[in-house]
Amino acid sequence: MEQIATMNRLRDEALRDPFAYDRLSYLTDTIGPRLSGSTQASAAVEWVAAQMRALGADVMLEKTAVPHWVRGEETAFLTDWPNKVSGATQKIVLTALGNSVATAPSGVSAAVIVVHSFAELRALPAGAVKGKIVLFDVSFDKAMTAQGQGIQAYLQTAPYRVVGPSVAAKLGAIAVLVRSLGSADLRTAHTGTLLYTEGVEKIPAAAVTAEDADLLARLARQGPITIHLTLTPQTLPLETSYNVIADWKGSENPEQMVIVSGHLDSWDLGTGATDDGAGIVTAMQTIQLLQALNIHPRRTIRFIAWMNEEFGASGAATYGKEHSVEFGNHVAAMESDLGCDHPTGLYLSDPALEAFLAPVADALKPIGAGSLTTISELPSEDLAPMIAAGVPSLAPIQDLRSYFNYHHTAADTLDKVDRQHLQENAAVIAVTAYAFADASKPAPRSK
Template sequence: MPFSFDFQTRSALIAFLLLLAAASSLAQQPQAASTLQQITSELEPSNGVWTAQQIAAMGRLRDAALRDAYATTELQHLTDNIGPRLSGSPQAQQAVEYVAAEMRALGAEVQMEKTTVPHWVRGVETGQLVSWPGMGPDATQKIVLTALGGSVATPAEGLTAEVIVVDSLKDLNALSPDAVKGKILLFNEHFDKRLAAQGLGFEAYGQAVAYRAGAPALGASRGAAAVLVRSVGGAEYRLPHTGMTEYDPQLTKIPAASVTAEDADLLVHLTSQGHVRMKLTLTPQTLPRADSYNVIADWKGSEHPEQVVIVSGHLDSWDLGTGAIDDGAGVAVAMQAIHLLSQSGIHPRRTIRFVAWMAEEEGSDGAQTYLAEHSGDIANHVGAIESDSGAGHPTGIYLAGKPELQAWLHPISQVLEPIGATQLVISKETGADISGLTDKGVPSFAPLQDGRFYFNYHHTAADTFDKIDAHELNENSAVMTVLAYALADSPQPAPR
């Protein structure tokens, strides 16, 4: 027969179920409140260690940076009026004097910190094929190239030798010991354009640049007469890409140059058919080291002027272009931070110290001098920011230091949300010039920028002012200024 309840049993069961539902509802209340709190905190984030007034000041600085043309004007003067600023050059000294004067005009306390720097001069650089499979009578072909920084010269009349191409060190090691002796050795390592197109330009650069640095030592160890490297960059408009190279003091120094991607491909194709000979002429000179300066400008703190937050970029550049993205832009946005504080009359608790570093491209000699001069004062450096990745749209901040920095800076990422710069990404390094400070435990930072196009122009003749988007430059100024103010005015220094 079918199962049935009498009235009393049914009533008891209903009462039990109601009690069970009530208990379940009560048990769920804390979880619901926790979820609600989490949603609320995401939509209305805490101000962290900063007051509502300080957060509002950051918003005003952000908005002022987006409106102000100061950084663009300063950058155009550095690039168009002063020009290339290779360390030791007259233009580098002119830039030092100009930036120091501009900082004084803003009311900052300026120091020109003396350092000594390399003084390398490029000279003539030509390449041409004089023999190759299928050539016509009396024919030659031009090879577009540029000397690598620090390269020694060929004989004044040039050198002519057979070209040997390898794709990697593994390929070089597979050759017989004497295969490249007396020859011109080309390392044909490709820059990964697909990786760069996904916003990972610096990762692509890191993979390829080792050959630019190491080629002279590798070639000299095999008795090569000279070395060439495929240009480390993404734009294939027959633009050679320069940059510093390295020599092994135990080996003979041999001439080193970078060839365009197109000419590297040409050499690969022709050498696959037979013997190819090239005439290479490079006449660079390495002159005695020169006196130069880091430009230091302090915007003094109101409570703890002895504690400093650095805002910085490097003032020197390579000599093929005018150093707009590398690194006039970094200097300009750091100048803008002092300009905006001056315009607004804000003196945060701690000193914000502008630094225009000298000789980053040729070994960061200025940064080494700074570390030596301030070795007894590292504990008073509560933060350091360097911009040396161009002027592309910033999506956030790189940070190096304690993991707690990420959560500590969360309110700052919310201030930067209107410009889309909310990411806080932990990194081992944030800038070459501040890396020594990072190693000593100083929390350090850099704008996290769009890197898809940077290496189309980096270290080439195309690094000129027209590559700058003024709005994106101002966005970077906003990141630099807001972050500097936050670090300088927090009740306690950033976690260290």
């Protein structure tokens, strides 16, 4: 069958062509970190748009308002603890959480209260944390991560970062520290966004390394401890940015769309190689492979580089608002946002897709990526508006055993990317997108 042969050609060419790695090198090493609202995020938009125009795609920049948060100074020192040497201090390694407010410019000194759960915090006597700094010392489950359940481990601890500052502020805390959400204990701090609760005082918040959380917890068991914390982030006015949209027009039903995507913004500590530069370049390569092999499927394949996933997915919200009337013609949507280690198959939003994708699974089995797994919540925040509308949605299943070592850290850099694995991911995206785009009938959908 011609479609099977074409899927095999796309797979093999993706494994041969270095396009994705070459573009990822430029995106990370030359452009660098791409925090929403930054100069580098703006440069990345223009660069991706130019790349897609050069491939012959129809390109549109979709305006979206994004936050502009700037990190500033971030330091902490343990200044008092049981039996300390006179005049001594100890450095605490940390990084501000995205969206955090600042301390006073000179910092703040306060006693630290260590808790291991929200329940433990709420069980403290009334006023116990008033005027103090709360440390949520909740360990990331490394055993679960080693067994391939990194997403589950992350979701178990993420609430302490996301809402912990407001929970503590309600009880009178003046700042919050959170044990970093990550699986490698290399004294590396993992940032991430917090969400302040409306009507609750906003207090400064930072993530401390696992080693420093352990240190604070050990000393706190011996007696009172105090730290001096300085965070000077700024929240600047909203900036105008863009989703990059590039269409490879369908030959028969161009109004019907298959989405391939990743998010273009990244955190500012590293260069966003695995989160989510890899997702961007593997989606870009789908269009490049179609162009190189002169393949024109029945339906349009639409590439989207989402802007501002890390600070609230405003780019995805804009797309949902502008294109919701077209969602009936969005026959499938994919996003890769969990790194780029070896793919083993596809997560599906709907079990009805399994039979439809059986030929895709067969085409991907030679690279070990033939698994099809339906899950209740797809790990793709940017696709949420389409998933809610019933658009069949997918994401690559990837080996996550090392992903959370580098997630949201200064270590998320190009050297963490395996070229072969990146090309395997490009093959998964391209083969799957083509199958949806050239099928004789659109894929089934439950809604």
